[in-house]
Amino acid sequence: MKLEINDMLFRVEKPARYLGNELNSFHKEVNDHTIRYAFSFPDVYEIGMSHLGMQILYHLLNKEEDVYCERVFAPAVDMEEEMRKNNIPLFALESREPVKSFDFLGFTLQYELSYTNILNMLQLAGIPVLSEARGEEYPIVMVGGPCAYNPEPIADFVDMVILGEAEEVILEVIKLYREMKAKDFNKRRFFERAASIDGVYIPSLYEVSYKADGTIEAISPINDKAPQKVTKRIISNLDESFYPEEIIVPYLNIVHDRVMLEIFRGCTRGCRFCQAGMIYRPIREKSVDRLAELTGKLLASTGYEEISLASLSTSDYSKLNEIVRHLIDEYEKDRVGVSLPSLRLDNFTFELIQEIQKVRKTGLTFAPEAGSQRLRDVINKGLTEADLINAVDKAFNLGWSTVKLYFMISLPTETFEDLDGIQDLANKVVDEYYKVDKENRGKGLTVTVSASTFVPKPFTPFQWEPQNNLETIYEKQKYLVGKLKRKGITFNYHDAKTSYLEAVFARGDRRLSKVLVQALNEGCKFDGWQEHFNFNKWMSIFEATGVDPDFYTARQRSYDEVLPWDHIDVGVTKDFLIRESEKAQKAELTRDCRTNCSGCGINQGFLGGIC
Amino acid sequence: MNRLRSRFYKKDDLVFISHLDLVRVFERAMRRGNIPISYTQGFNPHPIMAFATALGIGVSSEGEYIDIQLDERLSPEDFMQKLNSVLPEGLKIMQSAYIPSSEDSLMSLIKRSIYIVKGQVNVNVDRAELEDKIQEFLSLDEIIEIKEKKKKHKNDKPKFQETNIREGIYQFDILSYDNYDIIFKMNLAAGSEKNLKPEVVIKKLAEITKLPINLESVRVHRLELLKEQMGDLVSIMEGVKSI
Numbered sequence: 001m002k003l004e005i006n007d008m009l010f011r012v013e014k015p016a017r018y019l020g021n022e023l024n025s026f027h028k029e030v031n032d033h034t035i036r037y038a039f040s041f042p043d044v045y046e047i048g049m050s051h052l053g054m055q056i057l058y059h060l061l062n063k064e065e066d067v068y069c070e071r072v073f074a075p076a077v078d079m080e081e082e083m084r085k086n087n088i089p090l091f092a093l094e095s096r097e098p099v100k101s102f103d104f105l106g107f108t109l110q111y112e113l114s115y116t117n118i119l120n121m122l123q124l125a126g127i128p129v130l131s132e133a134r135g136e137e138y139p140i141v142m143v144g145g146p147c148a149y150n151p152e153p154i155a156d157f158v159d160m161v162i163l164g165e166a167e168e169v170i171l172e173v174i175k176l177y178r179e180m181k182a183k184d185f186n187k188r189r190f191f192e193r194a195a196s197i198d199g200v201y202i203p204s205l206y207e208v209s210y211k212a213d214g215t216i217e218a219i220s221p222i223n224d225k226a227p228q229k230v231t232k233r234i235i236s237n238l239d240e241s242f243y244p245e246e247i248i249v250p251y252l253n254i255v256h257d258r259v260m261l262e263i264f265r266g267c268t269r270g271c272r273f274c275q276a277g278m279i280y281r282p283i284r285e286k287s288v289d290r291l292a293e294l295t296g297k298l299l300a301s302t303g304y305e306e307i308s309l310a311s312l313s314t315s316d317y318s319k320l321n322e323i324v325r326h327l328i329d330e331y332e333k334d335r336v337g338v339s340l341p342s343l344r345l346d347n348f349t350f351e352l353i354q355e356i357q358k359v360r361k362t363g364l365t366f367a368p369e370a371g372s373q374r375l376r377d378v379i380n381k382g383l384t385e386a387d388l389i390n391a392v393d394k395a396f397n398l399g400w401s402t403v404k405l406y407f408m409i410s411l412p413t414e415t416f417e418d419l420d421g422i423q424d425l426a427n428k429v430v431d432e433y434y435k436v437d438k439e440n441r442g443k444g445l446t447v448t449v450s451a452s453t454f455v456p457k458p459f460t461p462f463q464w465e466p467q468n469n470l471e472t473i474y475e476k477q478k479y480l481v482g483k484l485k486r487k488g489i490t491f492n493y494h495d496a497k498t499s500y501l502e503a504v505f506a507r508g509d510r511r512l513s514k515v516l517v518q519a520l521n522e523g524c525k526f527d528g529w530q531e532h533f534n535f536n537k538w539m540s541i542f543e544a545t546g547v548d549p550d551f552y553t554a555r556q557r558s559y560d561e562v563l564p565w566d567h568i569d570v571g572v573t574k575d576f577l578i579r580e581s582e583k584a585q586k587a588e589l590t591r592d593c594r595t596n597c598s599g600c601g602i603n604q605g606f607l608g609g610i611c
Numbered sequence: 612m613n614r615l616r617s618r619f620y621k622k623d624d625l626v627f628i629s630h631l632d633l634v635r636v637f638e639r640a641m642r643r644g645n646i647p648i649s650y651t652q653g654f655n656p657h658p659i660m661a662f663a664t665a666l667g668i669g670v671s672s673e674g675e676y677i678d679i680q681l682d683e684r685l686s687p688e689d690f691m692q693k694l695n696s697v698l699p700e701g702l703k704i705m706q707s708a709y710i711p712s713s714e715d716s717l718m719s720l721i722k723r724s725i726y727i728v729k730g731q732v733n734v735n736v737d738r739a740e741l742e743d744k745i746q747e748f749l750s751l752d753e754i755i756e757i758k759e760k761k762k763k764h765k766n767d768k769p770k771f772q773e774t775n776i777r778e779g780i781y782q783f784d785i786l787s788y789d790n791y792d793i794i795f796k797m798n799l800a801a802g803s804e805k806n807l808k809p810e811v812v813i814k815k816l817a818e819i820t821k822l823p824i825n826l827e828s829v830r831v832h833r834l835e836l837l838k839e840q841m842g843d844l845v846s847i848m849e850g851v852k853s854i
Contacts, residue, residue: 010669011827015627023639023699249639251632303639303697334642335656 002096003089008082016251017045018079020071020093023249024301026058027094028068035174035181036102037061038092038139040072042117043110043528048073049248050256052310053108053145053166059244060167067174070094071248072105074117075124077526083124090125100126103177105139107158109147112505113498113528115154118143119520122157129520131159131204136187142173149232149279150458150565153508153516155203159191162199163568164232165265167242169199192225199233202226206567208510214551216509216562231569231605232279238265239290246301258306258339259298261291263323267312268593268611270600271369272380272584273411275457276312278577279570281602282611283594288319292326299336306337315343316594324352341365350394364395367406370414371421377587378413380580389428396433401442403429409476409493410454410468412584419476422449423483430488445488451480453499457506458565459572461580464557467503469550470496497535501527503553509564512552514545573601613649613681614714615690617707618848620673621666625701630665636699637677644697646690647683663717663836663847664724664801667808672833674725676717676847678710708851723781723837723844724801726809731791731828738788744820745783753777754815776815779807793824801836 009015021027030036039058041048048054054071061069070092075083082088089098099105105127107118122129127138134141143151144162151161162169173194180190195202205226209217221228235241247259266283267276295307307327311317320340327338338356343365368388370376376383392403407422426449433445453473456465468476473496484491505512518541526532542549557563559578566574576599583590590598593611597603603611621633628636638658641648650656659680666672685693687707694704736744748754754777760770779800786794799807809831817824837844 009627010830014629015668016629016632019624019627021624021699251628251636253631253635300643303642305638305642335650 001098003091003098005088005091005096008079008086008088012079012082013076014045014252017073017076018093019251020096022251023303024246025094025248026062026068026070028062030068030095033066035064035067035104035178036092037067037069037104037106037174038072038099038102039069040099040105040107040118040121041110042074042107042114042121043526044076045073045250046252046254049250049252049254051108051110052260052262055244055247055260056242057106057166057170058248059246060242061170061174063242064171064174066178068095072099072121074114074121074526077532080120080124090121098125099139102139104142106142106144108145109143109151109154110145111528112147112153112502113533115505115516116519116524116527118154119157119516120525123520129157129517131157134159136185140177140187140190146275146279147506149275149568149570150507151201151203152208152510152564153505153512155510156513157516158203159187160194161201161203162233163201163230164199164570165235166199166233167235169197169233172197173200192223195223195226198231201230201568208564210511216564216566218562219564219567229567229569232571234282234571235265235284238262238284238286243294245294245297247298249302249304256308257304258308259295259302259304260308260310261295261298262286262310263291263314263317263320264311266611268316269313269382270380270580270590270593270598272378272461272580273369273408273454273457275460278459278572278600280312281571281600283316285318288322288326291323292330295327295330299331299334305335306339307331308339308341310341314340321352324355328355350391350398354398364392364400364402365404365406366391368425369406369408370411370418371407371423371425372418373421374587375411375414375418375421377589378584379408379411380584380590382589382592385425385428388425389432392429393432393435396436396441399440399442401433401444402446402448404448404450405429407449407451408454409451409480410473412454412462412465413587414468414476416476416479419479420483422451422480426484426489427486430486433488446490447488448490448492449480449484451477451491451493453494453496455499455503455506458563459570459577461577461584463507463563463577464559464561464581466556467500467553469554470500473499495530495533498528498530498533500549500553501533501535501538504549505552507564508552511547515541515547518545571600571602571605576600612712613684614710614712615679615681615687615707616710616714616717616848616851617677617679617691617704619675619677619702619704620671621675621702622671622673623701625699626669626671629668630662633666633702634660634662636702640694640697641679644693646679646685646693647681649680649682661716661718663721664806666833667831670831670833673705674833674835674847676836678717684709706848708848710851717847718803720838720847721802721836722800722839724799725834725837726795726797726799727786727832727834728795728797728809728813729828729830729832730793730795730813731825732793733791733823733825735791736822738785741785741788741793741822744822745785745816748816748820749777749780749783751777751819754780754819756811756815776807776811779805780812783812 058069061067072092091098119129128134140159142160143158144166148161191202194200195205205223207222208219211217264285266280268283271277369381429447456462477493648658661678663676691704691707753775756774756776758772760772782798784796786796797809813829836847838847
């Protein structure tokens, strides 16, 4: 039954968020055999629509004739109010039908602070939030994405977790569902059988026991169908794997409003703070031919005026020069701009950048991450001051005058001397600018220094590290504010309280589910949004539920502690992470694994042999 | 120079997209339809196109206009066919013709806008009373709308501007009235000199005459935009012959 929302659309902000009829969206006839899948992004439309994974899976699923995949986003606060007032449940955009009657509700977990939105969306849909309370009549709630590698804080709310790259495994799950649905379906049997599919984790088939000190005793399967360790899935050949040839083009200006062309997966740099660099291993590239083919089709089907090469570290693509040249030669006449995010400055290809500037001018961003060489060695960011200075020198000589520098504060072992390094680097960048002749340099120097707060993440060499407490972080931020008062420098820093909450959930366990239920009851949502985030409320919720958040953030864990995600296997071994953690303490670098295998373990079992 | 002037409609779900969204829809449709649109020079090349007005979110229209400059000449029929095949449902080019490069911009041409406005009264009023109230409203010399001016800085004190909107109302009729539903027709000032939105007229009507109109129920549709030609007010496409 299609819900009547037209009148509501006249009353809400940005009603185009809820239309569902954008270019290249699917509108299918539904019959008794249709498997209905709601791809759900627990944030507003503009954020969710910028997510490449959604575009891939949406089109992949809709290629299946009997599967109808639609999109669901968190309605903005004004829309939610309207929906609640008018008894409109959460609906899928394309059909405007309630998701409550769907077969699957699949949430992507991009950041921890979206967990309350997931619960809120379930509630808005009229679906019980706890997995055990959902009978056969309710959809199967599935999650995937980077935070799914430690899904324990939300384990009680979800039925299935997809670990790793979903293109193959999701079709295997759907196939099993289709087969069982044709006979005598029941959820319990379905979950038991799905548990034997590689990359599928069924939280309800595991039990967690705790020690007296609150740490985990063991995580054990309670069903013989459930494996001891659940392994993540990867796609072995990206050229042969599905990639959409058309993507949905929104009406609204979304965060990433362009064709996103994924050039490779994985990263070989091994930065020790970076979860993506560990969990997305091994490195796999797409060929230039395949990229060229996709580009042609995507530009023709969308009409986009910009294409962005997507990956964790664009300049590490081995044929970057070739693909950029191709894009320029082929599409410059059509004024298609090329943007290269995530460029590293140590192999910064200025010629290439200059080529791109011929078409469209883009900003320059560098991410030294830490201010001193010592600390950059600790985090294995193999980058020197000379690299940065050479790069900005070139950039200023070419007429740039806007530079962004990204740093992280409160990294393990950080002292105030390291913070002085941030000031030092920013000053040197400004000095470089003034060294260029007035006639040759761009006008109006702006050096934006941004400092985010380090959040220790699972499956990184820093997974055992404590996070700085809030007082220390404030002190460091204040210190930097004082240090970065020079003309030409703008200093931004992130709210430390959200980083604190993020740290709780990043390395959290199942005991946090009662905190989330309480947060839902008290109306917490959009916690990643400054204007909605209420730290004091969160603190009182922790207190009321008897959960100490510092247990998750402030503790130095020992290597032999059972971690909440120890039953999940991402291919990178714990031994490797310990080795890296030890090297970090000694500020020893690990080389890029393209030049020297660092023995992380990913090539044992997943691909077998070389990366 | 190949300057093409077109009339289009915007209706159904597409009324919910903003003017900026509409600009993007057109830009991308031009690309998908392989229409040889001209681009501005410089670092950030933009397709050369200009609209008559920015239609508010929620307003439908069958009297929207756009000027587009092309690098190559297509026949207007060919252009319309190509573009319409890639425009979303709810947007459609209805008429196109080449205009001289000396022709004034759409924005500077328009003088009036004709609207159909639907609304509901909360309690039933009889027709005669309704007519009387409107006459009473129109007989006023001054109808002052107070508008907050845009702040230059966030912390500026709010500034208000008073406008006599009576001068912008040229025609205001009831087309039908049936069972709480009223349909009005309005001819209002439009363009850069004077511009009046029908929602404001209805709001003022309710405020001054105490007619129990439910302001949330108001729906606006633009029928036509008019320009001045030899002292007459005529449709924008009037007198435009393909050159």
